[in-house]
Amino acid sequence: xxxTSVTDWRPVPAPAVLLRHDHTRDRDLLLLPERVVVxxxxxxxxVGLCDGVRSVRDIVDELAExxxxxxxxxxxxxxxxxxxxxxxxx
Amino acid sequence: xxxxxxxxxxxxxxxxxxxxxLLAELTHACPLHCGYCSNPLELTRRSHELTAEQWTDVMGxxxxxxxxxxxxSGGEPLLRRDLERIVAAAEAAGVYTQLVTSGxxxxxxxxxxxxxxxxxxxxxxxQHADPRASDRIAGRRSFGExxxxxxxxxxxxxxxxxxxxxxxxxxxxxxxxxxxxxxWSVDRIELANAQFYGWGLLNRAALLATxxxxxxxxxxxxxxxxxxxxxxxxxxxxxxxxxxxxxxxCMGGWGAISLTVAPDGTVLPCPAAASLPDLDPPNIRxxxxxxxWDHSPAFSRYRxxxxxxxxxxxxxxREEDHGGCRCQAxxxxxxxxxxxxxxxxxPDHGLVRALAEDSADERPAVRQRAPGxxxxxxxxx
Ligand code: SF4
Numbered sequence: 330x331x332x333t334s335v336t337d338w339r340p341v342p343a344p345a346v347l348l349r350h351d352h353t354r355d356r357d358l359l360l361l362p363e364r365v366v367v368x369x370x371x372x373x374x375x376v377g378l379c380d381g382v383r384s385v386r387d388i389v390d391e392l393a394e395x396x397x398x399x400x401x402x403x404x405x406x407x408x409x410x411x412x413x414x415x416x417x418x419x
Numbered sequence: 420x421x422x423x424x425x426x427x428x429x430x431x432x433x434x435x436x437x438x439x440x441l442l443a444e445l446t447h448a449c450p451l452h453c454g455y456c457s458n459p460l461e462l463t464r465r466s467h468e469l470t471a472e473q474w475t476d477v478m479g480x481x482x483x484x485x486x487x488x489x490x491x492s493g494g495e496p497l498l499r500r501d502l503e504r505i506v507a508a509a510e511a512a513g514v515y516t517q518l519v520t521s522g523x524x525x526x527x528x529x530x531x532x533x534x535x536x537x538x539x540x541x542x543x544x545x546q547h548a549d550p551r552a553s554d555r556i557a558g559r560r561s562f563g564e565x566x567x568x569x570x571x572x573x574x575x576x577x578x579x580x581x582x583x584x585x586x587x588x589x590x591x592x593x594x595x596x597x598x599x600x601x602x603w604s605v606d607r608i609e610l611a612n613a614q615f616y617g618w619g620l621l622n623r624a625a626l627l628a629t630x631x632x633x634x635x636x637x638x639x640x641x642x643x644x645x646x647x648x649x650x651x652x653x654x655x656x657x658x659x660x661x662x663x664x665x666x667x668x669c670m671g672g673w674g675a676i677s678l679t680v681a682p683d684g685t686v687l688p689c690p691a692a693a694s695l696p697d698l699d700p701p702n703i704r705x706x707x708x709x710x711x712w713d714h715s716p717a718f719s720r721y722r723x724x725x726x727x728x729x730x731x732x733x734x735x736x737r738e739e740d741h742g743g744c745r746c747q748a749x750x751x752x753x754x755x756x757x758x759x760x761x762x763x764x765x766p767d768h769g770l771v772r773a774l775a776e777d778s779a780d781e782r783p784a785v786r787q788r789a790p791g792x793x794x795x796x797x798x799x800x
Contacts, residue, residue: 345540345578345606347515353437353485360515362540362578363607365439365487416650 340388340409340418341381348376359417366417371396375405379418385409434713435722437485440677441514442492442690443474445505447682449494450523452558453546454785455584455626457616458494459693462790463682471501473704475508477680480708482512486678490542492519494682497529503536510537517542519582522568523561530571541572542580542609547588548595556588558787569603580607581652585636585659586626587782593639600652608652610640612659616691618788620750625785627774633662661775664763666743673721673745678712686711688718691746695755721745726756730764 342348347360350373357373359366368376371392378388385406392401412418447462469477481489489509496502497520509516517540518533545565546556553562572579581600583589589596593610600608612633615623628636640656647654660667670677670689679687684703687693692700700717701710712718720726724737731742742748743759751760751770758765 344576347539349487349513349515351485351487353483358487360487360539362517362542362580414649 336386336389336406337384338409338413339381339384340379340413342376342379343417343419346417348373361417371399372408375408376412376418379409435674435718436676438481438674438676438678438712439485439487441477441481441486441489442677442679443477443489443505444492444494444679444681444690445474445496445499445502446494448498448790449521449788450498450559451495451521451546451561452787452789453556453584454558454618454622454787455586455613456618456788457614457691458788459617460621462494464790467683468499469680469682469684469703471499471504471508473684474505477703477708478505478508478512478514480703482509482514484708484712486514488515488517490517490519495521495523497521497524503532506533506536506538515539520544520568521557521561522565523559525564525568525571527571530568530575534575534577538577540578540580541568542582543569543572543605544582544584545596545599546583548592548599552589552592556785566603569605573604578607579603579605580609581605582609582611584611584613585628586613587628587632588626588785590628590632590636593636594643597639597643597654605652607655609655609657610636611655611657614657614660615750616694616746618786622783622785623774625782627661628659630662630775633659660743660747660759660761661771664761664768666740666759666762666765668740669744669747669759672723672741674712674718675722675741678708678718686715686717688721689746691744692717694746695749721756728756728758730766731758734764 345362349358349360351358357368359368375388375392378391389402389405392405409418446465446468447458448465491505496518506516516538518538519542522543543565545553547553550562554560569579581603583596596610597608613619613626619626640654643654658667674688679690680703681687681693685693685700686703687700692698698717698720701715706715727737727742731737743762745755747761748757748759749755752767757767760767760771762768
């Protein structure tokens, strides 16, 4: 683990990773050199906010405002951490 | 089952799920002469290749139809002077591009032009970790250029994969290959046991590994898997299906997730399918990609499970491995609709076992890939 607390982290997709909306299937995708990841539910919206400027805290606040009642504070940080672990977010 | 009135119009069959990936074989021409090449023996001449305009149209249709990923391959795609235009067309169509290259001809200028056009990633082939052996297998001095290409791709910040086709001559060098990948800081190392199509099938007796060799290589891979850290390169082992007794889920199923466009515009469910004599594959010059995928007889031929005979027809694995590879069934039995002989349940499995067990001490020389008929192909020096 790094010393930075997870909420200070400003996630951004790794250079190899592309977030793209697939109009044919109406799905958000992560495109990588050898794979396509189909994002479920609101995952694409979350990754879409990972611009290297917003911190995890900003992302959580913004989502909480847009989706009142959704468990964003509990779900979003571990989701982002999982993507970081896979090397898809930095 | 209910009986239906034979005169009643049948309900239209649901359209097959759309493809995700396109293998674009831009040219069969190549500066290397690897004897394991899966290109057909009858290589398409440069004058018969699709133009950049035609490829632009292919990419547009592909993106529109749901393709999100393309491998720009060959032969050596860098031999196309208009490769940048094709990359730009894919990017404009929303299709993620990966260049599959030998690295020969990839200098800094070319790479910047490709990156500017939207190239996303590179897969680089190397034939061996030892420069002399790599050059020998490739049939040309090329290791130095590969090394330079790897450094350029790294410096450009593009993801880089290293692909090594494994066979009798280099299977004992797996450790050195992984070390090479580490020293070139690649993101992924693909250890691809040779598959026997095209030139590779012609050279099978020379290329085929021995069981001992494979066991040692597998152990080496296992040791690396334990040693490599999560931020180290991804290590991929493409199984040697002749030895495992298990059919590979070839292409993820016939006409299921991916399609190939050959240099002359022939559209195929997989690159090797050009070898099937009565397939009559469609051409993108004559038909739309959508029609080809949804309606062409070639793509419907072995789609799903209806075409299967026993043992696949009733096998619990039929949805997972799709009965293996049609081209391999044809190459080994003369009938593409039979169970892939690589499967131990196939009545023809003895054919594969005989080849795998016959670890010949006397091997023929590799016939190196070259244009023209293979009879004229160059021999190893
Ligand atoms: S019998 Fe057919 S479906 Fe069953 S495992 Fe073998 S190839 Fe696969």
